[in-house]
Amino acid sequence: MIEVVIEDRCSGCGDCVEACPSDVLALGEGGKAVIAAQADCQTCLLCELYCPADALFVWPETERVAGVTAQQALASGQLGAFRRDHGWGEHAANRTNQHWRMGAIFERARLQAIELAAAKAARTEEGSST
Template sequence: MIEVVIDDRCGGCGSCVDVCPSDVLERAASGKAVIARQADCQTCYLCELYCPEDALFVWPQTDRIAGITADQALATGDVGGFRRDSGWDEHAATHTNQHWRMGAIFERARLMAIDDAAAKAARDENGRTS
């Protein structure tokens, strides 16, 4: 789930806002990205992938907000790691693009979403968890 936009790194290009399939991000009056609907994040990492400034941090946890701060994100050493490991932009000469491997992760997420929807439908139908 998207956890933080590192404000002093964000150049305001809007790429992350444009690429997000769930409209999680918006542009603030300053032009910089802000998290508007965090709970809607699909953890697809596209915002991180398209951010040329490495200003975004997506935590792999998909079902809850971790509450990570910008300092904590930077301390992980993972900020910008997804772009680097995917061989995008300036990393193309040193890292092979392995983005095709995400197919298995997206399939797992799809199956989890189907299971979650079925469980919600069962709760709605029965008024309780089945």
């Protein structure tokens, strides 16, 4: 769930307000993003991607408000980590999108499962022949 907006970082651009698919965020009276409907947050993390200032912090638990403070979010080292891993915005220059490897990774898993099944069958055979 979205936990906190780091006010010092928020520029008030409103990109997160527009991007949120569940309409959780709003621009507050001070011109900064505020969490207006926390219970509607679906923990999709996309507001973090759309925040160029890395001012938003989403906690992965979906069922409860964890109560993360701005200080804790800053100390976590995780602010902006999601945007960086994605190679979003300015990170495009040094983080490539490796998503295309998914097919090959699934294939590795399939082959591993076949190998494990064969090893198990061999063990069973060994067991029954002794």
